[in-house]
Structure formats: structure tokens, C-alpha cells
Amino acid sequence: MMGGKSSNRQLYMSAAVDGLNYQQCVQLAEMAERALLHALIAPESSRLEKPAPSSPVLEPFTLLAALSASTSTIGLIAEVHSAFYEPFHAARKLAALDYMSSGRAGCLTLPGQEAAAANFGRVSKEQLRPHGYEASAAVEFAEAMQQLWDSWDDDALIYDKQAGMQFDEAKVREVNYTGRYYSTRGPLNIARPPQGHPPIVVPIRTQDDKLAAARVADVMIIEPNSLEEAIELSLELRELLRQQGRQPEQGRILASLTPIAVTAGSISEVDLRLGTVGGGGKTARGRLCCAGTAEEIADWIQLWHHSGAVDGFHIQPPLQAALDSFGYFAEQVIPELQRRGMFRQTGSSSTSLREQLGLSRPINQFHVIR
Amino acid sequence: MSYGKKKMHLNLFLRNTGHHEASWRHPGSDPNGVTDIDYYIKLAKIAEAGKLDSLFLADSYGLPPTMQFLVQQALEPFTLLSALAIATSRIGLIGTASTTYYEPFHVARKFNSLDHISRGRAGFNIVTSTGNATAFNFGAAPLPEHTDRYERAGEFMEVAKGLWDSWEEDAIVADKEQGLYVDPEKLHEINHVGRHFHVKGPLNLPRSPQGHPVLVQAGASDTGREFASRMAEAVFTAQNTLEDGRSFYADVKGRMAKYGRSPAQIKILPGFCPVIGDTSAEAKEKERELNELTQPEYGVYRLSNLLKMDLRGYPLDGPLPFAELAENHEINSQKARHQLYLELAQRENLTIRQLILRTATSRGHYSMSGTPIEIADEMERWIVQGAADGFNLMPPYFPSGLEEFVDKVIPELQNRGLFRTDYEGTTLREHYGLERPERSSSRQSVISAQ
Numbered sequence: 001m002m003g004g005k006s007s008n009r010q011l012y013m014s015a016a017v018d019g020l021n022y023q024q025c026v027q028l029a030e031m032a033e034r035a036l037l038h039a040l041i042a043p044e045s046s047r048l049e050k051p052a053p054s055s056p057v058l059e060p061f062t063l064l065a066a067l068s069a070s071t072s073t074i075g076l077i078a079e080v081h082s083a084f085y086e087p088f089h090a091a092r093k094l095a096a097l098d099y100m101s102s103g104r105a106g107c108l109t110l111p112g113q114e115a116a117a118a119n120f121g122r123v124s125k126e127q128l129r130p131h132g133y134e135a136s137a138a139v140e141f142a143e144a145m146q147q148l149w150d151s152w153d154d155d156a157l158i159y160d161k162q163a164g165m166q167f168d169e170a171k172v173r174e175v176n177y178t179g180r181y182y183s184t185r186g187p188l189n190i191a192r193p194p195q196g197h198p199p200i201v202v203p204i205r206t207q208d209d210k211l212a213a214a215r216v217a218d219v220m221i222i223e224p225n226s227l228e229e230a231i232e233l234s235l236e237l238r239e240l241l242r243q244q245g246r247q248p249e250q251g252r253i254l255a256s257l258t259p260i261a262v263t264a265g266s267i268s269e270v271d272l273r274l275g276t277v278g279g280g281g282k283t284a285r286g287r288l289c290c291a292g293t294a295e296e297i298a299d300w301i302q303l304w305h306h307s308g309a310v311d312g313f314h315i316q317p318p319l320q321a322a323l324d325s326f327g328y329f330a331e332q333v334i335p336e337l338q339r340r341g342m343f344r345q346t347g348s349s350s351t352s353l354r355e356q357l358g359l360s361r362p363i364n365q366f367h368v369i370r
Numbered sequence: 371m372s373y374g375k376k377k378m379h380l381n382l383f384l385r386n387t388g389h390h391e392a393s394w395r396h397p398g399s400d401p402n403g404v405t406d407i408d409y410y411i412k413l414a415k416i417a418e419a420g421k422l423d424s425l426f427l428a429d430s431y432g433l434p435p436t437m438q439f440l441v442q443q444a445l446e447p448f449t450l451l452s453a454l455a456i457a458t459s460r461i462g463l464i465g466t467a468s469t470t471y472y473e474p475f476h477v478a479r480k481f482n483s484l485d486h487i488s489r490g491r492a493g494f495n496i497v498t499s500t501g502n503a504t505a506f507n508f509g510a511a512p513l514p515e516h517t518d519r520y521e522r523a524g525e526f527m528e529v530a531k532g533l534w535d536s537w538e539e540d541a542i543v544a545d546k547e548q549g550l551y552v553d554p555e556k557l558h559e560i561n562h563v564g565r566h567f568h569v570k571g572p573l574n575l576p577r578s579p580q581g582h583p584v585l586v587q588a589g590a591s592d593t594g595r596e597f598a599s600r601m602a603e604a605v606f607t608a609q610n611t612l613e614d615g616r617s618f619y620a621d622v623k624g625r626m627a628k629y630g631r632s633p634a635q636i637k638i639l640p641g642f643c644p645v646i647g648d649t650s651a652e653a654k655e656k657e658r659e660l661n662e663l664t665q666p667e668y669g670v671y672r673l674s675n676l677l678k679m680d681l682r683g684y685p686l687d688g689p690l691p692f693a694e695l696a697e698n699h700e701i702n703s704q705k706a707r708h709q710l711y712l713e714l715a716q717r718e719n720l721t722i723r724q725l726i727l728r729t730a731t732s733r734g735h736y737s738m739s740g741t742p743i744e745i746a747d748e749m750e751r752w753i754v755q756g757a758a759d760g761f762n763l764m765p766p767y768f769p770s771g772l773e774e775f776v777d778k779v780i781p782e783l784q785n786r787g788l789f790r791t792d793y794e795g796t797t798l799r800e801h802y803g804l805e806r807p808e809r810s811s812s813r814q815s816v817i818s819a820q
Contacts, residue, residue, distance in 0.1 A: 020486065020575070020576065022486065022487050045574055046475070046574070047574055056574050056575045056576060057574075057575075058483045058486060058487065058575070059479050059480050059482075059483035059575075061448055061449050061452070061480070062448055062449070062451075062452040062480055062483040062484050062487055063452070063483065063487070064449075064452075065448070065449035065450065065451075065452035065453045066452040066453055066455055066456045066487050068407070068453055069407070069411075069453045069456040069457055070456060084473065084475075084476070085476075086471070086507075086508055088431060088507040088508060089431075089471075089472070092431070092446050093446050093448065093449055095446075096405075096444070096445045096446035096449040096450065097449050099405040099406070099407070099444070099445060100407040100445065100449060100450070100453055118568070118569070118570035119475045119569055119570055119571065120473050120475055120569070121473075121567055121568035121569065157401075157402075159394070159401040159402065159441075161394070161395040161397075161401075164392075164395060164439060164663070164665045164668075165438060165439075166394070166401070166437070166438055166439060166440060166441055166442075167437075167438060169438050172433075172437075183509055183510060184506075184507045184508065184509075185506035185507055186507065187433055188433075189430065189431065189432060189433050189442055189444075190405070190442075190444045190445070190446070191405065191444065
């Protein structure tokens with residue numbers, strides 16, 4: 001076992017929750033919450049995969065809103081495909097989810113699958129992603145949402161029954177956001193969310209993603225092939241953050257990971273089919289996997305975490321056995337990490353996802369201007 | 371005695387602190403509740419204890435200019451109803467989405483997802499949006515014209531239904547041995563190409579418990595009625611008198627035959643706002659207290675907005691300047707409500723202040739104050755005389771206005787055999803006595819043919 005010299009560095013953990021069976025989603029969410037994970041991420045798909053290897057998934061906002069009633073501390077991050085969505089709709093749903101969950105909402109933005117364009121009347125590639133869309137759309141989408149959230153001051157609502165005044169008019173404003181791809185006037189029809197801005201998560205897949213993330217992401221999810229690649233990628237991302245005048249801790253870096261349990265002497269059929277037995281590496285499906293006993297998986301996580309490359313992991317259970325696989329991770333691997341002092345043993349006193357991720361609450365940008 | 375009586379349907383219209391515009395100033399109301407999920411869970415549970423068919427959330431995508439006087443609906447229907455689905459088990463959950471500012475694929479997907487999560491309790495109130503306060507949140511173009519919006523709505527619903535029908539009932543095989551999840555022959559592209567939408571499909575969710583969510587509509591203009599008679603399964607409407615209610619009821623049901631539909635396939639639910647007291651005098655006093663809390667300044671704004679004319683310079687105790695007002699055909703949104711207000715003011719010869727007070731309780735929907743017996747009498751009259759299949763219940767203030775109705779009026783209706791004493795089904799369609807739609811099999815192209 002390796003030493004625990006950097007155990008004071010917080011390890012952040014999220015997990016994917018999806019599927020068609022709501023009861024199984026609840027079970028996974030409850031397991032994740034018991035294991036003190038920081039957040040759940042509900043992936044979105046805007047098309048059907050062909051040939052359909054995966055089950056269809058419940059829509060993220062409806063799924064997470066329902067889960068907000070079954071959980072009390074874990075973050076709830078919805079995947080939104082910006083090429084097919086309006087910032088006003090997304091900002092409002094995230095604000096509503098943030099109120100309903102007492103500050104646990106977050107948003108993962110992706111442009112959306114090219115093959116889904118035909119479901120939204122974008123018949124050509126050019127219509128889906130006009131030249132330059134990828135480079136700036138994620139930034140625009142996030143900026144438009146953040147301005148809408150800031151269209152209300154935190155203390156705008158007064159509800160003065162005597163005077164008959166709902167809020168202070170000087171504290172609610174149009175934002176008139178006009179970008180290349182999106183424009184919205186505002187104000188939003190819901191007050192500023194408990195977190196100010198629900199955190200923005202950007203998966204890093206292309207060079208454009210890196211530039212966009214450096215400007216707007218609170219959390220970045222990387223998909224490296226090896227530890228060396230992860231270290232290199234993180235150095236680059238942190239440098240890009242600095243160039244935007246942001247601190248490294250303002251952009252948490254999580255590596256996407258599929259842990260595969262190999263209990264002593266028994267290798268499940270699933271593991272064999274995935275071809276991942278015996279150490280970490282990428283599978284044919286392009287996911288970073290780590291196979292082993294709970295101790296071996298913990299060793300592997302420890303190695304990565306101590307390298308400084310990542311702030312944590314986004315756990316993506318294998319499709320074929322999500323509940324069983326995640327159950328093993330939550331009930332065997334997490335306690336092992338806790339024994340080593342690497343993972344928190346008590347929940348945060350705050351339910352705010354931002355606070356749990358060690359992110360500060362953003363001040364209202366319209367105050368800075370004034 | 372109560373044998374064979376037609377039972378009514380009751381939908382709870384959930385609206386922030388209540389339907390009276392001054393409800394938020396009522397000592398018992400909690401304006402902060404509008405962003406608190408526990409507040410809505412409490413109201414939903416009261417409605418479910420009263421065996422109501424459904425609850426409903428209206429919606430819009432912008433703040434109106436009158437916002438400082440009025441508590442806005444805060445939480446958003448899809449997220450709120452999904453959470454309420456978990457906190458309740460029987461009551462139907464009707465959400466509003468605009469066909470003008472949404473993509474049909476997103477809406478079809480969200481309602482399908484809600485129907486799965488709630489095990490068959492989703493309803494879709496179809497609206498076409500009003501006003502530029504919404505329009506400019508989605509780009510620089512103003513609100514499209516009334517007829518264009520309805521044309522888009524018709525095409526939108528054709529796409530949505532196609533998507534809901536894009537999976538055959540038994541498409542999921544889930545054969546773990548063979549590794550076959552769905553039978554690709556049972557998934558169908560819709561390949562819709564129309565003036566407003568190009569949508570390929572299939573939907574990325576299997577057919578939901580109800581097949582389609584229950585389709586609800588509330589536009590009462592001529593175009594709106596035509597749309598409802600073709601498409602809707604429940605209609606929310608504002609009718610100021612029993613007579614108006616009867617003619618609306620007959621009109622909408624009369625239009626259905628040409629679409630091959632029978633009158634029972636639409637439930638007509640006029641808005642109904644009861645102010646309940648143990649005595650008539652107590653009910654009157656409650657209404658007076660609420661009206662005292664209204665703000666004329668807001669009322670003038672509200673009227674100006676609806677009548678499309680700035681009324682701020684006119685004396686509150688004088689008549690409406692009828693000669694200067696826009697005529698109904700010049701109005702682009704809320705046409706039927708515009709007509710209703712003008713007729714009400716003329717019929718009863720109301721001053722501006724009186725019109726504001728008459729519409730403060732429920733914005734032109736039928737409202738009355740009375741004892742539980744008086745209220746049940748009036749409801750029975752509307753049902754028996756063919757003005758309604760049930761009501762869109764609009765308590766003047768929450769939660770007590772709803773509690774009083776459930777505790778005092780519901781038992782009276784049940785004693786008369788006018789309302790169920792327990793749920794008989796589990797889905798919203800079963801509550802309303804609506805059939806589960808057959809899958810339309812006109813879609814030909816299958817996904818495997820790509």
C-alpha cells in the first residue's frame with residue numbers, strides 16, 4: 001500500500017445514473033448518497049443508438065427532479081445538448097431543480113450527437129453546427145444561462161404583504177444577451193437559484209472543449225487512456241484556466257472511470273465480455289476501466305489521485321450490470337478509500353453542490369458592472 | 371337516489387399562493403412556498419386525499435410587466451411534476467408546454483418520461499404562448515400571429531403523437547441470452563417533413579403506460595375551439611355564467627363529429643373558484659377581505675394588458691372607454707378572455723374598479739362565495755344542465771381554500787353521488803374515463819432500414 005501523504009486533498013466522486021427503470025435509478029441514487037458521493041450525473045441522449053446496445057434512458061430533468069424527492073444531500077447534474085436546446089428553458093429548469101433540491105443542481109453541457117440533428121429539423125451538418133459552433137456555443141450557452149440567473153438579485157424578493165410589493169423592482173433586470181447563436185432578453189421567471197449559478201460541467205473531448213471549459217466550466221470530465229495522458233491533459237487545462245484569470249481550484253478535474261470488480265477467484269461473465277480483467281486501461285468501448293479487487297481498485301485510484309492529475313473520478317458503471325457493479329464500488333471500494341483516509345467519512349454540513357465541490361458562490365455579475 | 375348520476379371530474383389548478391390576485395397578501399398565505407417543493411407536496415397530498423382526478427400547472431416563459439404586484443409561478447412544470455410523481459401515487463399530473471417555444475421531440479420525450487416515472491399519470495396542456503415577454507427570451511422575433519401559432523400547434527401535435535407511436539407496445543425483448551434488447555422491426559421512424567418541423571424519429575423511449583399523455587387544451591377562441599374538438603381530451607375554460615357554459619359545451623362537443631370523435635372523448639372543465647364559509651355571511655366576509663387587499667394599480671395594469679390599451683389615465687370609478695378599445699378581431703392573444711371581459715363589463719354596466727374587483731378572484735373564471743351546500747348546489751346545476759363534465763378547481767388562496775373544499779364540499783358532492791369516494795383506476799386516463807389510444811400503424815419505415 002502506498003503512503004497517504006496527500007490525504008488532505010479532497011477526492012471528489014460522481015456517478016452516472018440512467019436507464020428506463022425508475023426504481024433502479026432510485027436504488028443507485030440511494031447507494032451513491034450513502035457512500036457520500038458528491039453528485040449524480042444523468043446522461044441525455046437525443047436519438048436512439050443503432051444497433052441499440054443500450055437501454056433508453058429517462059429524460060434527465062424529469063429523472064433528477066423525481067430523484068430530488070428521494071435523496072437529500074447528493075448533487076444532481078443534468079446533461080443538456082446545447083445544439084437542440086434554448087438557454088432560457090435550461091436556465092429555468094436548472095433553477096427550479098436547484099430550489100427543489102436545496103441547491104444541488106448542476107448542468108453538464110455537450111453540443112449533442114450529430115446523428116440526433118434529424119430529430120430537430122437540422123437536416124444538414126451545417127445547420128446543426130454552423131462553422132465555429134463548437135468553439136463558442138458551449139461558452140455562449142453557459143454565459144446566457146448565467147446572465148439569466150443573475151437577472152434577479154439574491155435579495156430581490158421582499159414579499160411585503162402590507163405594502164403589497166412582491167419584490168424590489170431595482171433588483172430585477174432584463175439581460176439582453178445577444179450572442180452569435182443564442183439571444184435572450186430576460187429576466188428569468190424564477191428568482192436567482194440557491195447556488196447563484198448551478199455548477200457547469202464540461203466533458204473534455206476536443207480542443208474546442210478545452211478552450212470552452214477554461215472559460216466556463218466548474219468541473220471538467222476527462223477521458224484519458226493512461227495516467228501519463230491524464231497528467232499532461234490536466235497541466236494543459238490548468239494552464240488554460242490561468243490564462244483566463246481563473247485559479248486551478250475553480251475547475252475541478254474528474255476522470256471518467258468504469259471500475260470492474262474482480263472478487264477473489266471469481267471473474268464474472270460481464271468482466272470477461274468487457275475484456276478488462278487484470279488492471280486499468282481502455283476497453284473497446286472507449287471507457288477507462290479498472291479491474292481488480294476492492295483493494296486493487298483503491299490502489300489504482302490512490303495512484304492517480306496522488307499524481308495530482310485529477311481531483312476525482314466520475315464513475316460510469318458498465319451498462320450490462322450497472323446496479324451490481326456500482327453496489328460493489330459503493331460498498332467495497334469506497335470504504336477501502338475511507339480506511340486509507342482518502343475519502344470523506346461524513347457528509348458535508350451543506351447540501352449545496354458548489355460547497356461540496358469546494359467552489360465559491362458566484363457574485364452577481366450585474367453588481368460588478370454597477 | 372344518487373344512482374345513475376353522472377359523476378363529475380375535478381382538477382386542481384395549482385397556482386402559487388392561490389387564484390385570487392391578492393392571495394399572497396392574505397395572512398395565511400406563504401409566498402416563499404412558491405419555490406419550496408414541500409409546499410407543493412403538501413397541496414398535492416391534500417388534493418389526493420380528496421380523490422381529485424388531477425392537478426395542473428399553467429406555465430409561461432417570461433415575466434409580465436405587472437410582476438411586482440403578484441407572486442409569480444416559480445417552479446417549472448416538468449421538474450415539479452416529476453418530484454410530485456414520487457410524493458403521490460394516484461392523482462394525475464398535468465403540465466403545460468408551449469408548442470411555439472419548444473421542439474416537439476423534447477416535449478414528447480419529457481411527457482413520455484414523466485408518464486413512465488408516474489406510472490401513467492401524465493397530462494399535457496397544449497398552449498401556444500402569449501406576448502412578447504416570452505418571445506424575446508427565445509431570440510429577436512416577436513410572437514407569431516394567432517393563426518400561425520395554431521397551425522404550428524397542429525403540426526407539433528402530429529409530430530408528438532407520431533413519436534409516442536414510434537415504438538410498438540412489445541418492442542422491448544430484453545433477451546439477455548441473445549443480447550437483443552429491442553426488436554428493431556418494432557421501432558419506426560416517423561420522417562415528418564412539414565412547414566414547421568422536420569423530425570426523423572423514432573423517440574428514444576419506449577411507449578409509455580398511457581400511450582399518450584392526456585391532451586388538454588384551454589384556448590377558447592374559434593381557432594382554439596376547433597383545435598380542441600380535433601385534438602383535446604380535456605378542456606379548461608373560463609365561463610362566466612351557466613348559460614355561457616352551456617353554449618360553449620354544446621359548441622365544442624358539436625364540432626367533434628366531423629373529426630370522427632364522440633362527445634364523451636372530451637371532458638369540459640370550466641374554471642370554478644369557491645370562497646367557502648360555514649354561513650353565507652362568513653363567505654361574503656372572506657371575499658370582501660380578499661378584495662380589500664387588491665391593488666387598483668395592479669388591476670389597471672392587468673386590464674390594460676388584456677385589453678391592449680393603457681387605462682392608467684381613466685377614472686377608476688368611470689366606465690371603460692369602449693369606443694377607444696381594440697375590437698376582438700384585432701387581438702393576437704387571449705382573444706376569448708378579451709371578449710369575456712368586454713361582455714361582462716357591458717352586461718353588468720361595470721366601472722373600471724368594479725371590473726377589476728369582479729375579475730380579481732379568478733381572472734374571469736366563474737367564482738362564487740357560499741356555504742358548502744350552496745357551492746355543491748351550483749356545481750350540480752352546471753353538471754345537470756349540460757354546462758360541464760367537471761371543474762377546474764381554483765381555490766382563492768392556498769392551502770386553506772383547498773383544505774376547506776376537500777373537507778367540506780367534497781363529502782357533500784360524494785353524498786349526492788356526484789363524485790367518487792375512491793380512485794377506481796391508477797392512470798389519469800382511467801380517472802377521466804378516457805381510452806388508451808391505439809398505436810397508429812401508418813408509420814412504415816423501420817429503423818433497421820436506415
